[in-house]
Amino acid sequence: MTALLPPKARAASPAPSKRPRRAAGRHGSGLSRLGVQALLWVYAALAFGPLVLVLIGSFRPNADILREPVGLPDSLNFDNYARAWETASLSTYFVNSLTITVASVALCVTVSAMAAYALSRWRFRGRALLAALFISGLMIPAKLGLLPVFYMFQSWGLIDNRIGLVLLYAASGIPFSVFVIMGFMRGMPDELEEAARLDGCDEGRMFVSVVLPVMRPALAVATVFQFAPTWNDFFYPLVLMRSDDKYTVPVGLTRFFGEYAADRATLFAGLVIALVPLAVVFALATKHIISGLTAGMSK
Amino acid sequence: MRRRYRPDRTPLGWIAGFTLPALVLYGLLIVVPLVTAFYYGFFRWEGTKQAEFTGLGNYQEVLTRYPLGEQIPVALWHNVLFFVGTMAIQNTIGLGLAVMLYRNPRFKRFFQAVFSLPYLISPLIVGYIWSLLLSPSFGPINHILESVGLESWARPWLGEPDTALPVLILVNAWQWIGGPMLIFLAALGGIPRELEEAASLDGASAARAFWSVRFPLLMPAVGVITVLTFIGCFNIFDLVYALGGSDGGPGGAMDVLGLLYYRTAFEGGANAIGESSALAMMIFLVIFGVSIALERVLRRREVS
């Protein structure tokens, strides 16, 4: 599994954005620089264009879209939004998604941090085996175990229960989180715990007061990587949830899609409503997400 | 091996206290279900009722029944094509974007943000969005092609067996391109500039300098990306389901292992649990085995 682990942990190295910005002029002429800028803008248009098409569509009446697929709206018409908001009861789904995602990510990162710490800093028999067991989970298609999970939950009364989903998501995030945090901890100098130990702290105190603060970048990476897939998953809640008021956003949306398959305008509006919170989170936290992703992926 | 500061061995209680919560959660909800699925696969099922033990009967049934037995290698082949295509397109473009951003850091943060934005959208929604956009009757994309004089390019993108899989690869790349880009960007940032400068002083062209000096140093990043891409490509389900339905698009041109499992498990007959569990085990072995092998090969190359 070690190829997945960093050859030498580079977590402490500065994020690339902090590098001096001097070098740009060194490579090539001004003309090619312009060309590079142009290419970047073209790709930005490709990345963003589809979402703009959806946004424009969400303001047009359905009949217009059917007649003329591309075109600007005559006016800023929010009818589609009103219809989408009313019928899709997205607000309930949002609260569910948020609760479930936050709880499961918190649980996952907590237990993973503890396990990863123990696995990377303490020596005990079976340590390598345990680490391999966790990390091999990265390659397990966990969804293949859905049916057994269903019956297990049924016998525990966890069907149609948000706690069941939280536990399941937390469990499926453990391999990646352990992997990231272990890699990070291996790069930490041995001196980290020394002082605390000399002060007479026990392992628990030391973990909370010394290790956790140092671990923060790795915890951030694990959080970012857990958040999006958990927020976006539709497979588990589809099978494990029953009542409409416990659905998450993706399941709610598939329902909405079924109902409005023929009404593109309302569909577009529903999509925009679903995407806005993500866009807001992204706008507010771009810096953290990018540096989190960068730090995580460079490892 | 560096020696760490160890006054004495950590007490077992602490080890258990730190590792057990994760182990129990992971063991109970990930490992146990897989083992159980393995066990289910040895029985015949009547709906949700477990019937008699059949040994490898379900495996045999899945592999030999027409047309399922023929669909398995086809779906596996589509996963392979999907992986190869994604490596070639997504990761090459990702590298290109990373190099451009590295050399030309103007608006770098903005571009990084825009390029990785689709990552946050659910694959299911990405699929719905693109199937609306690519619709031959009402989709804006064909319409745009027609209005700029490229009528001959307009086609039922997701309806033709020849274009469906390439479109799937492109849409998938559209969503995930931020990943390889960020990894490469970080890796580029870790390479000392002096190396390349020395090469260009020797008279090598910028391109030569890149390929001979910098690219080899990116190999660890390529390794990580390859393994992650493989796992992603062989687990794909949501996006294909949204683009082509559970049949895998026109004439099954986008049929992949994930869909095959879905159909056997959730659209199958009375013995769906037995057959899908057997299929799940085979898929698991392929993904797990190849990941390990891939990872071994890459590690060896890295060392040499």
Next chain:
Amino acid sequence: MIGRRSGLIAALGTLALAIGACSPGASDGGSDSGSGAGGDVTLEVWGWRQEDAAAYKKIFATYEDANPGVTVKYVPYKADEYDTILRTGLSDANGPDVAQLRSYGLLQPLVASDSVVALDDEVDALAEFPEATLDGARGVEDGKVYGVPFALQTLHVIYNKKIFAEHGIEEPETWDDLNAAFATLKGADVTPLSATISDTWMLPIQQEIFGATTYGGHAYLDRMLAGQASFTDKPWVDSLTTWKNTSQYWEANFQGVNYADAQALFTSGQAAAFPGGVWELAVFSQANPELELGIFNVPPPPGAAATETLVPGYVDGSYGVSAKSPDKEAALKLVNWMASPEFGQAFTEQLRQISAVPEVVPTDELLAEALEAYTANPSPYVTYAYFSSGEPTAWDLASEGLSKYVLGQSSAQEAATHIQQGVDQWFKPKP
């Protein structure tokens, strides 16, 4: 910190327990909030038609008024995911009390797992239902009836009366009329037929609509069931050709057109006709209330086995009782009511569908026309209804095979072979 040895043992204990509890049969527990001690009962009725929620509320209100203390709640799920959800939902007491069951082969897994209750001795009114209708709710193994059929679906060419009138076209009486009509429309730059291609479940439906007369409907089916004819014989293969020959009248780039797009082409007035089920009528009028709709069926082409214009139809689904329902008595009573003309009449009025209850005549004119035509010259939905009780089902095979066929990847003969080869693995003819 949990820690310590006891923690480890406790954890292992849980693990062992989990493995033991994993067997699906292990649980029949769970308490249903609905079964209160005071005699008040809440029955959950699951269904796959979300668009029907409002109508069912009205229908069940009648029942609630007549049966004080009983509350009936219709819980719809998305059609695509319904089968998955139902199969798992029926395996515990928190699932539905009464559920819409798919018909024919799709019902069999639920029968095999004893998830639903046999109704032969529970619902007397079933004796009045025609045998062909009960076929839709029968367990293949034991021949018992597991649900009260609720809807008949018939298949037609649905057309836009205004567009037909504008081009001076009347409902075609002969095969030549049909071709002339489509040619006229095409010449006037109107898409004659809005065909669904990429949602493959619609392909066998269209094949029945255009091909039924070519292979001959029930007469041919009887010979197939007896093992005297097959999918690969000329009449059935020819029915594929008859259907695909109309592709010159399908929309541009039809290969990529899905169900929703095809519906939108028709409701937006860009296509003159839509081959599909009678259930579309309500959907179309809702999408575009100004549409004037008409239906006709495809007259026999030259060389067809049938001389009459056949109307394909089948049982859409039935209402069954969950074996795990804690309120089985109340559920059975509800299902009994669902076999009554009162329910049938409310069903056809509120939902604009054809009720499967005998003697109930739809108030809607088009539905009445559809039912009358079907009763006069019925034809089966062969792949869905009669060859779907084993794996692989002819329905799945036909969806795959016909998809390749319309995309030009295989011939009609190859598509038919695909179906026959799959079905041969389990189908036993009854001579």
